[in-house]
Amino acid sequence: MKLDHTHDVTATSWLASANDGATPFPLQNLPFGIFRRAGTAEAFRGGVALGDRVIDLSALSEANCLSGLAAQAARACMQPALNDFFAMGADAWRALRHALFELFSAQHRSGRSGPVTEALGRCLVPQADAEYGLPARIGDYTDFYTSIDHARNIVKLLRPDGTLAPNFQWMPVAYHGRVSSIGIAGQQVRRPYGQRLAEGARSPEVGPCARLDYELELGIFIGVGNGQGTRIPVGSAEQHVFGLCLLNDWSARDIQAWESVPLGPFLAKNFATTLSPWIVTMDALAPYRAAWARSPDEPQPLAYLSTPALAADGAIDIQLEVALETENHRRDGLPATRLSRTSFRHQYWTVAQMVTHHTVGGCNLRSGDLLGSGTISGPAQDEAGALIELTQAGRSPIRLATGETRAFLDDGDVVVMTGWCERPGYARIGFGENRGEVLPASWD
Amino acid sequence: MKLDHTHDVTATSWLASANDGATPFPLQNLPFGIFRRAGTAEAFRGGVALGDRVIDLSALSEANCLSGLAAQAARACMQPALNDFFAMGADAWRALRHALFELFSAQHRSGRSGPVTEALGRCLVPQADAEYGLPARIGDYTDFYTSIDHARNIVKLLRPDGTLAPNFQWMPVAYHGRVSSIGIAGQQVRRPYGQRLAEGARSPEVGPCARLDYELELGIFIGVGNGQGTRIPVGSAEQHVFGLCLLNDWSARDIQAWESVPLGPFLAKNFATTLSPWIVTMDALAPYRAAWARSPDEPQPLAYLSTPALAADGAIDIQLEVALETENHRRDGLPATRLSRTSFRHQYWTVAQMVTHHTVGGCNLRSGDLLGSGTISGPAQDEAGALIELTQAGRSPIRLATGETRAFLDDGDVVVMTGWCERPGYARIGFGENRGEVLPASWD
Numbered sequence: 001m002k003l004d005h006t007h008d009v010t011a012t013s014w015l016a017s018a019n020d021g022a023t024p025f026p027l028q029n030l031p032f033g034i035f036r037r038a039g040t041a042e043a044f045r046g047g048v049a050l051g052d053r054v055i056d057l058s059a060l061s062e063a064n065c066l067s068g069l070a071a072q073a074a075r076a077c078m079q080p081a082l083n084d085f086f087a088m089g090a091d092a093w094r095a096l097r098h099a100l101f102e103l104f105s106a107q108h109r110s111g112r113s114g115p116v117t118e119a120l121g122r123c124l125v126p127q128a129d130a131e132y133g134l135p136a137r138i139g140d141y142t143d144f145y146t147s148i149d150h151a152r153n154i155v156k157l158l159r160p161d162g163t164l165a166p167n168f169q170w171m172p173v174a175y176h177g178r179v180s181s182i183g184i185a186g187q188q189v190r191r192p193y194g195q196r197l198a199e200g201a202r203s204p205e206v207g208p209c210a211r212l213d214y215e216l217e218l219g220i221f222i223g224v225g226n227g228q229g230t231r232i233p234v235g236s237a238e239q240h241v242f243g244l245c246l247l248n249d250w251s252a253r254d255i256q257a258w259e260s261v262p263l264g265p266f267l268a269k270n271f272a273t274t275l276s277p278w279i280v281t282m283d284a285l286a287p288y289r290a291a292w293a294r295s296p297d298e299p300q301p302l303a304y305l306s307t308p309a310l311a312a313d314g315a316i317d318i319q320l321e322v323a324l325e326t327e328n329h330r331r332d333g334l335p336a337t338r339l340s341r342t343s344f345r346h347q348y349w350t351v352a353q354m355v356t357h358h359t360v361g362g363c364n365l366r367s368g369d370l371l372g373s374g375t376i377s378g379p380a381q382d383e384a385g386a387l388i389e390l391t392q393a394g395r396s397p398i399r400l401a402t403g404e405t406r407a408f409l410d411d412g413d414v415v416v417m418t419g420w421c422e423r424p425g426y427a428r429i430g431f432g433e434n435r436g437e438v439l440p441a442s443w444d
Numbered sequence: 445m446k447l448d449h450t451h452d453v454t455a456t457s458w459l460a461s462a463n464d465g466a467t468p469f470p471l472q473n474l475p476f477g478i479f480r481r482a483g484t485a486e487a488f489r490g491g492v493a494l495g496d497r498v499i500d501l502s503a504l505s506e507a508n509c510l511s512g513l514a515a516q517a518a519r520a521c522m523q524p525a526l527n528d529f530f531a532m533g534a535d536a537w538r539a540l541r542h543a544l545f546e547l548f549s550a551q552h553r554s555g556r557s558g559p560v561t562e563a564l565g566r567c568l569v570p571q572a573d574a575e576y577g578l579p580a581r582i583g584d585y586t587d588f589y590t591s592i593d594h595a596r597n598i599v600k601l602l603r604p605d606g607t608l609a610p611n612f613q614w615m616p617v618a619y620h621g622r623v624s625s626i627g628i629a630g631q632q633v634r635r636p637y638g639q640r641l642a643e644g645a646r647s648p649e650v651g652p653c654a655r656l657d658y659e660l661e662l663g664i665f666i667g668v669g670n671g672q673g674t675r676i677p678v679g680s681a682e683q684h685v686f687g688l689c690l691l692n693d694w695s696a697r698d699i700q701a702w703e704s705v706p707l708g709p710f711l712a713k714n715f716a717t718t719l720s721p722w723i724v725t726m727d728a729l730a731p732y733r734a735a736w737a738r739s740p741d742e743p744q745p746l747a748y749l750s751t752p753a754l755a756a757d758g759a760i761d762i763q764l765e766v767a768l769e770t771e772n773h774r775r776d777g778l779p780a781t782r783l784s785r786t787s788f789r790h791q792y793w794t795v796a797q798m799v800t801h802h803t804v805g806g807c808n809l810r811s812g813d814l815l816g817s818g819t820i821s822g823p824a825q826d827e828a829g830a831l832i833e834l835t836q837a838g839r840s841p842i843r844l845a846t847g848e849t850r851a852f853l854d855d856g857d858v859v860v861m862t863g864w865c866e867r868p869g870y871a872r873i874g875f876g877e878n879r880g881e882v883l884p885a886s887w888d
Contacts, residue, residue: 139623139624140622140623140624142710145707165705165706166641167639167641167648167702167703167705170639170647170648171639171648171703173703173706173707173710174707174710175619175620175707175708175710176619176620176621176622176710176714177620178584178620178807179583179584179623180583180584180669180672180807180808180809180810180813181672181806181807181808183672190672190673190806192804192805192806193675193804193805193806194804194805195611195614195615195746195804197610203614203743204611204614204615204746205746206746206747206748206804209805225624228624228625228627228634228715228716229634229715229883229886231637231887252805255805258611259611259615259617260706260708261609261611262609262617262704262708263589263617263618263619263708263709264619264704264706264707264708264709265707265708266586266617266618266619266620267801267802267804267805267807268805270620270805270807271672271673271805271806271807272672272806299647302639302648302649302650303650304650357711358711360636360637360638360639360650360711361636361637361638361653361696361699361711361712361714361715362625362634362636362637362715362716363622363624363625363711363714363715364624364625365624366624369624439673442673443675
């Protein structure tokens with residue numbers, strides 16, 4: 001992963017809020033999303049987060065502040081989805097990120113004439129005034145299963161005599177998920193009805209899910225796809241990835257347990273999936289790469305899933321946290337209770353391996369396709385990315401700051417996911433928040 | 445299901461080829477698709493099959509031969525996908541089908557002036573000159589598993605001590621499939637590479653699929669969707685369905701066996717799915733409905749999956765056939781060898797039950813979404829809808845008319861699916877052909 005001046009921790013912006021150490025969006029980040037001013041009939045369009053503002057890429061294009069490939073890239077972002085921008089490829093993504101870095105850096109302001117800086121200022125929309133759309137028209141959504149700690153936790157809970165499925169250590173296992181129900185942070189998710197088999201019962205019944213859960217994941221946006229019948233080699237797989245966001249894979253555990261054999265989860269997962277609005281680019285993540293290793297007593301990846309580069313920096317150290325905000329938190333003015341904290345660096349399979357395995361049989365990925373990393377759980381008990389793990393399948397409810405307990409999610413609960421990267425000598429960059437609220441079930 | 449004059453077996457068209465008893469597309473059928481003249485740069489647009497012609501709905505709209513709702517519906521078909529037409533709902537679908545029936549019926553010609561008939565004639569394109577596109581932009585594709593004979597065959601083959609999963613008789617089991625790799629009849633499908641575990645081996649290897657198979661299914665196009673968090677009651681579910689086509693769910697059995705636990709099939713299925721070009725409407729299928737029954741010693745469907753109307757005509761008697769054409773058939777000028785024949789009336793769950801179950805948890809369907817019925821196998825051995833069943837997982841290869849044998853598909857093989865409905869006193873209507881060819885594997 002090549003580092004350049006956009007990763008320089010000393011770089012600052014002429015926009016003061018970008019230099020506040022608390023912002024997830026310093027000049028070194030520049031994540032992409034789709035937005036408009038909330039409550040207006042404006043068209044949704046591409047934007048980039050900087051401090052407490054959104055850089056409006058439509059306005060920036062019209063202000064003629066860019067040239068060359070960066071200008072072309074910004075024009076592709078004037079639409080209500082970033083698919084065309086994604087399809088332009090890594091050179092275009094980098095050209096636009098670098099151009100934005102220059103335009104909004106403190107150094108460059110001093111050399112600029114007043115009118116240009118004013119023009120740039122008019123391209124900034126307060127994030128407080130913005131609402132967000134899905135970053136892309138998602139053609140297909142694939143959800144992986146790549147945390148070995150999560151997989152082992154689940155096996156222990158559900159099949160006390162069970163062992164990890166033998167394929168887990170040989171391939172990034174995955175299944176296809178539902179596109180239509182994917183929403184953006186702030187999504188209100190109705191508790192699903194569904195069939196479930198009560199313990200000891202001989203026949204199932206239909207009712208509201210009684211074991212509603214979240215799953216902490218990262219969403220991986222495909223930038224450039226591949227042709228049907230071709231594959232993406234692992235060595236170049238990351239060139240096909242635009243960036244990452246936070247993803248909540250809402251899960252109805254009682255429905256899942258009854259429906260999933262033999263074809264996997266279906267209604268237990270397809271009622272909703274929530275994404276954070278900002279996609280942090282692979283370029284912005286470059287300083288936070290981490291070594292990736294497979295211990296010698298484990299199966300080593302087959303040749304098509306292996307490159308020497310993987311060992312050096314195949315992993316990414318993304319810090320992740322899940323918190324729960326109940327109605328009582330809001331009543332008492334308490335911040336959400338933290339449920340767990342972990343890092344993506346523990347994941348058993350890398351982003352590149354997921355992309356490569358997905359295409360090894362010739363399945364075509366398209367610009368804007370979404371991959372979920374699968375639940376991200378670390379090795380310790382308090383690093384688990386889902387309530388089913390944290391509460392031992394509901395047997396050990398968690399106590400919240402309000403004094404309440406939770407085995408699974410209640411109506412009115414808000415799940416809050418956050419993510420960030422930090423490393424000595426580099427800026428702290430963040431993903432922002434991924435909030436989602438549980439609404440009561442309704443049969444009508 | 446209400447029958448009307450469009451189902452009258454005595455109705456004929458002024459287009460002679462529509463009255464030929466051998467055509468799958470008499471006046472009583474009028475299936476919808478997307479086409480253009482092959483080898484041209486024409487825009488893809490909506491069309492309706494009649495005899496050996498395509499009624500060009502763009503040309504028909506521009507010729508001002510329609511009025512009212514039918515004219516609006518035809519205008520919605522001027523695009524390269526039928527999604528907007530689907531979203532108009534059953535009244536619009538019926539208005540256009542009825543208007544086409546009138547315009548092209550023999551009775552109506554006699555009352556028409558020469559210029560009008562000439563104008564209609566100019567809206568006809570020979571099917572021999574046409575190429576087809578996918579009928580809709582498919583947002584999500586869901587594949588069901590609803591033939592109990594198929595499910596029992598598979599269980600017997602793969603787990604000799606196994607029994608049917610307990611959920612099978614309580615719900616139409618399903619999983620999400622891949623949209624990007626869905627193609628139209630004539631699709632050439634590259635044999636996928638993938639991981640598989642050889643019998644007795646301790647570690648998997650990667651190689652070209654050695655057990656490539658087809659699955660005979662029907663594709664179900666959603667006409668009108670539902671809002672997220674709402675459900676579609678079974679009594680009105682068919683009003684959400686536009687119609688049916690043939691579907692080949694290509695399957696890599698060796699890859700499937702190794703990857704599918706615990707999350708279901710993924711790369712084993714997502715390299716290709718092939719659809720026939722014409723969607724036969726639910727209205728056209730009305731005369732061929734059949735009684736649907738659950739034997740008293742089996743679980744009865746839960747209330748949300750049950751209406752009194754189901755018993756009377758919940759099933760549809762669609763005759764289905766699979767044939768195989770190898771390179772030797774073509775060399776010797778032999779017709780494809782028939783492998784099996786069955787009917788959709790044996791299916792354990794109905795179209796309405798699939799739609800309703802899909803939405804019981806609030807998952808939103810959208811216009812143009814595709815459901816696969818799951819493999820359609822009848823109760824007899826020669827009614828099985830996949831080679832894995834017909835050949836006992838490859839142990840009893842099939843002998844073809846050429847003298848060749850097949851355990852699974854070879855490179856160059858063409859799978860040919862056909863479907864039709866017939867009933868005394870009614871016309872014979874067909875789905876046309878769904879052909880797909882196997883290309884050799886390629887790693888480069």
